[in-house]
Amino acid sequence: MARIVLGVGGGIAAYKAVYLLRTLMAEGHFVTPILTESATKFVGQTTFSALASEPAKVSLFEDADPIPHTHLGRFADLICIAPATADIISKLANGVANDLLSATVMASRAQVVIAPAMHEEMWENFAVQKNVRVLLEAGYIIVPPSHGSLAAGDIGVGRMAEPDVVADFVRCTLASERVDLAGKKVVVSAGGTREAIDPVRFIGNRSSGKQGIAFAKVAACWGAEVVLVTANPSPEFPRVRQVVVTSAAEMSEAMHLERDRADLVVMAAAVSDFRVQTFSSTKIKREGRSRMTLELEANSDILASLAASELGCCLYVGFAAETDALEENLVKKLYSKGVDIIVGNDVTKPGAGFDTDTNSVTVLSKSGDRLTLEEVSKETVAVKVLALAYEMRERS
Ligand SMILES: Cc1cc2nc3c(=O)[nH]c(=O)nc-3n(C[C@H](O)[C@H](O)[C@H](O)COP(=O)(O)O)c2cc1C
Structure with a gap:
């Protein structure tokens, strides 16, 4: 059993985070969801609260805990952000900590697993690619997006990996035997x-x-x-x-x-x-x-x-x-x-x-x-x- 913070960014794929949450819970983990303000426009906080180990959190300032980001950051064995928007990827790569999710990642030494999700043009944008490289160099685990159906009937690369695939990455990252095989x-x-x-x-x-x-x-x-x-x-x-x-x-x-x-x-x-x-x-x-x-x-x-x-x-x-x-x-x-x-x-x-x-x-x-x-x-x-x-x- 691990203590996992599940970060949810504001994109259409936020609904997939509900399935991911269910899988992580079924595997016996203690899961705390953190939604960005934008994420709540896609899937309600109530859905995550009802399925998680404790109520989903959104705000840095309105939680009962006066310093939620440091407590959540230290508490986590692993932080998984799915879907990760271009915006949250940029914040993490550049040290911006202006909401609960980015501040929690910044205040944590836990391993971070990122599942990007966005339209193909956004995914291929030089700034997004540069930020992803920065995160990879910093040791973040990136779950590559796949090619498939995107929002608004578009098809291309940028589709968030399926929840089971993200759960596979979480499990393998948590394994104490993990070896870095990048480049092999x-x-x-x-x-x-x-x-x-x-x-x-x-x-x-x-x-x-x-x-x-x-x-x-x-x-x-x-x-x-x-x-x-x-x-x-x-x-x-x-x-x-x-x-x-x-x-x-x-x-x-x-x-x-x-x-x-x-x-x-x-x-x-x-x-x-x-x-x-x-x-x-x-x-x-x-x-x-x-x-x-x-x-x-x-x-x-x-x-x-x-x-x-x-x-x-x-x-x-x-x-x-x-x-x-x-x-x-x-x-x-x-x-x-x-x-x-x-x-x-x-x-x-x-x-x-x-x-x-x-x-x-x-x-x-x-x-x-x-x-x-x-x-x-x-x-x-x-x-x-x-x-x-x-x-x-x-x-x-
Ligand atoms: C309908 C809609 C869908 C969106 N889908 C995505 C997406 O899949 N990926 C993404 O990076 N941004 C997407 N955006 C833009 C983000 O919501 C926007 O950049 C927002 O500021 C992200 O905030 P967050 O990173 O705090 O969640 C979408 C916006 C709208 C209106």
Whole structure:
């Protein structure tokens, strides 16, 4: 549980702050909303007061507390401003503290997460961009706005990130293990590959891609530029570029290409070990057959081939889904695949492995680190493993 000040600026996206407030409350945080005067023209103070941990605040001078900004600023573990207007961004970048929200940020040492929202022309304005750069340099976390529907039927860049995405940034920022990944490139593979038998059938596996997606999101929230090579497409996420593939061969080609200049490669995909030797270009018919045999041939081991051709600047994290002798198989894979970290899940355990939101894993590193995580969220697995990877980098 964290103490969060939720700042709301005066823009159309203020309604999204209501959803964000609900999410933060549902996650168990103590949330105090601060609305700017302009924000109250878009969504009523009463709505925020009714949903938050304490009444929403607006004024520096009319609160029961005679010095609200310092109390709120010191009280906060994190301040999240969503939507952040061009105006509030400018105030924060220039040290202006002439209302409760800007004064509270100025009077706080808490981490600040900013979700800008404005029309494309405003977002691209040189002054806004300059102010955003100032905030980034000062260590503020910016949740990039997306491209989509804006007010008055316009379409463009500047749309506030969806409330769930802002909540992801808040959670990842609050993680005590957080590492600053600004300027790093992280490549993650996710999902279950499919090997075509004929135009309508394939051999697949039960991987949902959730673990790989969790890695991509955490790395992006921590500032990395992420490439997600995935067999299971997922909704867009800021700073994550998706490369959608189908077969193991396509995944291999994409991973070799994207690995260029990568700082970290996480291979969380469930890659088919075998492919059909002869693909039938027409649908295989049942008539006249009581049985049929498919000849399979081995796919290349993507992780081993990536790690083997490594130039020494990139860390590799591999995953192993096992159904028996987990520990023994993990030690074998750590060395045979030449990776820095291996994460093993016993996919027979309830709440672990394929298509679950939780996972139970054993993590082993080349430097002798060992972690066990029992039925934790896939995001927590990503947080711990990314933190371990960068701790290893620091040590080396
Ligand atoms: C209908 C309407 C919508 C607006 N939407 C935005 C917006 O999305 N982003 C923004 O930066 N400003 C927007 N503005 C302008 C701000 O409300 C204005 O700059 C205000 O001074 C911001 O105050 P605040 O930063 O204290 O909330 C909008 C104004 C109006 C009238």
